């Protein structure tokens with residue numbers, strides 16, 4: 024984080040920029056992480072959170088970034104140029120922003136795992152239906168053993184994901200500490216979703232490559248899921264560190 028928020032009387036003055044911000048163009052209330060103490064050691068102790076209203080002078084929305092998928096939400100660059108935010112817009116305590124993020128990012132990761140699980144189930148269901156309907160060489164394509172096994176493999180992984188994510192929802196709602204498990208679910212289920220989307224597109228043949236078929240759009244939407252809300256590699260880093268590695 025390089026954006027700074029320096030106290031000046033009753034205000035903090037924000038300078039910096041953010042990239043890849045979901046719904047940045049339509050947002051009217053933003054939570055911004057910025058460094059209130061750029062010299063803090065360790066650096067994470069100098070991070071604070073601010074609520075910034077969309078019409079604050081010095082807050083500038085950049086261009087809408089062109090993505091390969093997820094067209095239903097904009098992704099934007101945001102700029103803060105001497106953006107004066109009332110000190111009362113500090114969220115929680117100064118210097119505690121990183122701790123708040125660590126707490127809430129878990130929830131974001133869990134939500135990601137849940138939506139990836141739901142997407143895998145939906146993509147699979149539509150593909151199973153297609154494999155039962157589409158006939159080649161005198162029978163539905165799902166009846167070829169190679170495809171039947173592919174569908175069974177996917178169904179098995181999807182069931183494993185469902186059991187895991189259901190367990191985490193219960194534990195999260197009970198207030199349990201499930202940081203490692205949530206990171207595991209985030210990386211494993213989103214990677215599983217990628218495999219499912221790829222194989223399901225293959226099972227649709229040439230039609231799967233056409234955007235008029237939902238599987239094509241799903242394939243494009245799915246790709247980002249192992250990247251945003253923390254990449255697969257970063258999830259593994261968090262888990263590894265918590266294992267003492």
Ligand SMILES: Cc1cc2nc3c(=O)[nH]c(=O)nc-3n(C[C@H](O)[C@H](O)[C@H](O)COP(=O)(O)OP(=O)(O)OC[C@H]3O[C@@H](n4cnc5c(N)ncnc54)[C@H](O)[C@@H]3O)c2cc1C
Nearest residue numbers: 042043044045093098247250251252253254255256257260
């Ligand atoms: C569509 C979209 C929407 C987004 N929405 C938001 C949003 O609303 N708010 C927000 O704050 N962010 C948002 N992001 C940002 C997103 O969280 C980041 O893109 C993501 O965390 C990866 O960071 P990066 O792009 O800087 O990649 P980098 O950090 O540059 O990583 C590049 C590659 O290197 C790997 N890598 C990096 N560090 C390590 C390491 N220590 N060990 C091993 N491998 C490593 C990564 O895993 C990745 O494969 C969004 C991104 C996208 C694409």
